[in-house]
Amino acid sequence: MRLQDGQPMRQSGGTALLRRLASSLGFIGLLAGCLASLFFLYGGPSWQAASETEASSLSAAELGELIGTPHYTQSDQAQAPTSIPAALAAVFRVPLTNPLGMLTAQFPATTQTASPNGASESSLLSSLSTWETHSNKIALGWLPLESPSASIQTMADNPGINVVSPEWMTLWSADGNVETHVEPEVVRYAHQHHIQVWAMFDNQFSASLTHAVLSSSAARAHAVQLVTNAVRDGQLDGVNVDFENLESSDQAAFTSFVAQLHQALAPLGAKLSVDITPDIVPLEDDAAYFHAGLASVCDDIVVMAYDEHWAGDTTPGPVADVPWVTRAVDDLLDTGVPADQLILGIPSYTRFWHVYPDGSVTSEAVADSAVSGILASHHASSTWNNELGLYYARYAKPEGYEEVWYAGPQTWSRKLNLVNQEGLGGVAVWSLSLSNANTWSTVVNALRQSLS
Numbered sequence: 001m002r003l004q005d006g007q008p009m010r011q012s013g014g015t016a017l018l019r020r021l022a023s024s025l026g027f028i029g030l031l032a033g034c035l036a037s038l039f040f041l042y043g044g045p046s047w048q049a050a051s052e053t054e055a056s057s058l059s060a061a062e063l064g065e066l067i068g069t070p071h072y073t074q075s076d077q078a079q080a081p082t083s084i085p086a087a088l089a090a091v092f093r094v095p096l097t098n099p100l101g102m103l104t105a106q107f108p109a110t111t112q113t114a115s116p117n118g119a120s121e122s123s124l125l126s127s128l129s130t131w132e133t134h135s136n137k138i139a140l141g142w143l144p145l146e147s148p149s150a151s152i153q154t155m156a157d158n159p160g161i162n163v164v165s166p167e168w169m170t171l172w173s174a175d176g177n178v179e180t181h182v183e184p185e186v187v188r189y190a191h192q193h194h195i196q197v198w199a200m201f202d203n204q205f206s207a208s209l210t211h212a213v214l215s216s217s218a219a220r221a222h223a224v225q226l227v228t229n230a231v232r233d234g235q236l237d238g239v240n241v242d243f244e245n246l247e248s249s250d251q252a253a254f255t256s257f258v259a260q261l262h263q264a265l266a267p268l269g270a271k272l273s274v275d276i277t278p279d280i281v282p283l284e285d286d287a288a289y290f291h292a293g294l295a296s297v298c299d300d301i302v303v304m305a306y307d308e309h310w311a312g313d314t315t316p317g318p319v320a321d322v323p324w325v326t327r328a329v330d331d332l333l334d335t336g337v338p339a340d341q342l343i344l345g346i347p348s349y350t351r352f353w354h355v356y357p358d359g360s361v362t363s364e365a366v367a368d369s370a371v372s373g374i375l376a377s378h379h380a381s382s383t384w385n386n387e388l389g390l391y392y393a394r395y396a397k398p399e400g401y402e403e404v405w406y407a408g409p410q411t412w413s414r415k416l417n418l419v420n421q422e423g424l425g426g427v428a429v430w431s432l433s434l435s436n437a438n439t440w441s442t443v444v445n446a447l448r449q450s451l452s
Contacts, residue, residue, distance in 0.1 A: 137419070138163055138300070138343055138426030142200065142240075144433050148185040154432050155195060162195055164432065165240040169201040169227060174212035176222030182234035191235075198238035198271060201227060205245045214253035220260060228264045238271030240302070246288035255290050259297035273300040273343070277307075278328035285335045292336025301337050302428050303328055306347035316353035316361055318405035320346065322389030322414050329418060339423040346415055346427055348434040350406040357400050367434040371406045378402075389414050 141158060143151050143166040155164060166186065172179045182199065190197050203210045213219040227239060239261070246254060262272045276289040285291040295301050305325045309317035318324070325344070332342055350371060351363040366374065375382065380395040389411050394403040419427060 138428070140165055140198070140240075140302075140343065140426065140428040141432030142428065142430050143167065144431060145181065146433075148183045151183065151186045152189045155190065155193065158432055161432070163198055163237075164190060164195055165198045165200045165428075167202065168199040169230065169239070171201070171203045171206075171209060171213060171223065171243075174209060174216075174219060176213050176216070176219035176226070178223050178226040178230070180226070180230040180234075182230055182236065184234070187235055196237035196271075198240045198273060199230070199234075199236050200240045200242050203243040203245075207245050207247050210243055210245075210254075211247055211250055214250050214257055220257050224257075224261050224264050227261060228268070231265060231270050232268055236270060238273065238299075239265060240273045240275065241298075242275045244275070244277065248287045251286075251288050251290050254288060255293040255297065258294055262297050262299075271300065272298045273302055274298050275302045275304055275345070276332075277304050278324075278331065280324075280327055280331050282331060283334055291332055295337045295341050300341050300343050300425055301332065302343040302345050303332055304345040304430070305329070306345060306430065309351065311351075311363055311365070313363070314361060316351075316355060316363070316403055318388060318390055319350050320407075321405065322411065323387070325415060326418060329422060329424070333422065340425050342422075343425045344415065344419050344427050346412075346429055347407075348429050348431065350404060352402055352404045354397065354402050355400045366404075368407060369434070371404065375404075382406075384408070384410070 139161050140163040141154075141161050143154060143164050145167040146154075151164075151166060155161060164186075166183070168181045168183070170179045171177075178201070180199075187197050213223060230236070231239060241258065241261070243254065258272070258274055265272050274294050276291070276294070279285065279287050279289070291301070305328045306320040308320050308324045309315070310319075325346075329342070329344065333339060348368050349365050350368060351365055352374065353361055353363045355361050375393055375395075378395045380393045382391040382393040384390075385392050385405075388405065390405045391408050391411075392403070392405050394401055416427065418424070
């Protein structure tokens with residue numbers, strides 16, 4: 001099977017793993033047993049119905065973790081499958097609900113006291129040439145819409161980045177108009193420094209606007225044409241689609257729109273990536289993002305593995321603890337996203353939570369680089385929570401107290417180990433303007449481990 005751009009479809013994680021198992025004599029027995037179980041369980045015309053029933057049963061179960069509380073002790077290691085079908089899904093990294101069939105139909109806590117230690121910028125610079133030359137991992141940084149000089153300075157401050165995604169395209173109106181803001185100076189600087197530019201294409205976080213465009217073939221075609229023109233005229237290397245807050249009923253239309261955009265960009269040699277939020281309902285993707293479908297009609301899937309607890313939450317907790325991130329990655333692999341197409345989105349910010357005497361909470365997002373200064377101003381000490389893979393601090397305020405869960409070098413290393421161990425395509429940092437030398441050096445050095 002071939003994609004619309006004429007390039008061979010990348011093997012799914014399941015196919016690649018199957019070949020590795022088959023090439024090892026020690027796994028032949030396991031392989032035969034798994035295939036026999038699959039035939040027994042799903043053979044004949046009842047295969048899809050049985051698989052959907054099993055997936056529905058699994059996803060209906062309560063997960064039970066109290067994320068972000070003292071009682072949350074889930075490990076970041078994969079849990080044992082609870083049934084033979086689930087075991088097959090875990091081994092072969094494929095969803096139980098036959099993504100190929102769906103595509104055919106759709107498209108004809110223990111803590112210890114510790115203090116964070118960042119890697120030095122000089123150690124980063126001395127290792128960059130090897131990483132840039134040999135690593136095939138994507139190291140993407142999102143850039144806010146700012147002046148060309150500010151964007152160029154941000155790239156200069158984060159050596160080792162090989163893709164930037166500036167906020168240059170916005171879905172503007174129901175007729176498919178797209179507002180574009182490409183900065184030639186930024187593109188020129190990026191290309192001079194071997195950095196690709198994938199312009200971010202957002203939907204203003206508007207479900208109603210997106211629904212109106214997706215519901216009209218004329219509006220979809222108009223949007224695709226405007227984006228394609230901007231890529232060609234601006235000499236861009238790709239587009240990063242960041243459509244969020246979508247209606248579940250628009251799943252099929254969104255997947256079709258991505259396929260249409262991919263087909264238009266492919267002749268230009270431009271990459272298409274799609275950002276998706278973790279839903280972490282085991283073996284299910286019935287919300288707006290059809291995991292296997294999207295992976296089959298774009299080049300890369302970026303999982304935005306952050307906002308585990310966000311501004312509107314009434315319960316304080318981490319932005320992205322390691323077990324939650326691990327589970328988000330596993331879910332996408334299990335529902336049909338090939339490992340080498342999956343890019344792990346990681347935050348370079350955290351939230352300080354103010355808990356008032358009446359139990360109400362407010363929060364403020366803070367760049368990782370500012371955390372130590374805030375804690376020092378309150379004479380607050382931190383503890384390392386090994387289960388969550390984060391530091392934790394709490395200190396009194398005139399009204400109640402404030403608390404924060406934040407990342408350190410061990411956090412970054414564990415997340416980047418996940419990228420290397422699972423064979424993921426790379427990382428994306430939200431956002432590059434919030435990063436600093438210590439954070440970025442840890443990311444680059446962890447990515448370089450894949451070379452050894």
